[in-house]
Amino acid sequence: MAPTNEIPLLLQLIEEAYTKQAWHGTNLHGSIRGLTAQQAAWRPAPNRHNIWEIVVHTAYWKYVVRRRLLGEKKGSFPLKGSNWIKRPLEMTEKAWRNDIRLLAGMHQSMCKAIVLLKTSDLNRKPAGSKVSNVSIISGIACHDVYHAGQIQLLKRLMKR
Numbered sequence: 001m002a003p004t005n006e007i008p009l010l011l012q013l014i015e016e017a018y019t020k021q022a023w024h025g026t027n028l029h030g031s032i033r034g035l036t037a038q039q040a041a042w043r044p045a046p047n048r049h050n051i052w053e054i055v056v057h058t059a060y061w062k063y064v065v066r067r068r069l070l071g072e073k074k075g076s077f078p079l080k081g082s083n084w085i086k087r088p089l090e091m092t093e094k095a096w097r098n099d100i101r102l103l104a105g106m107h108q109s110m111c112k113a114i115v116l117l118k119t120s121d122l123n124r125k126p127a128g129s130k131v132s133n134v135s136i137i138s139g140i141a142c143h144d145v146y147h148a149g150q151i152q153l154l155k156r157l158m159k160r
Helices: 006-018 028-032 037-041 051-070 093-115 133-158
Strands: none
Touching: 006 028, 006 093, 006 133, 028 051, 028 093, 028 133, 037 051, 037 093, 051 093, 051 133
8 A cells, every 4th residue: 555645655765775675676774684794894995985884874874864854963973973984993793783783773763753744844945955855855765775786786796
């Protein structure tokens, strides 16, 4: 059954991009399933991002979406830095799992912020943003799918 208004539809889109099965292929959560810290830290070349950094990058942008939707101030992301944060600082399975949990937590808190919106909020532009809430929300789903594809490619390159 299709959602009857925009908020559930946007949440469905976000969940398909992150964790729910979708026709388009592997979602972000599925792309990192079963990876070890060593695999997540592998770089295809010097100065190129690794899977671990992509995971933290996507967590960071989920935080940004939540912050924009709720009108929160900058500076509350749990890790020091923004956008592309160098990883790993410590190559352990525990550190890798902690960053996976960070991604899940940022996803959950972002979804909670979306649920708080009214349909009338969707066309509003948050303070400091050039685009509407609906564009920010649909964009974060596209962001997850884009990076899931990158991760899938990195995993194949790793096997060469």
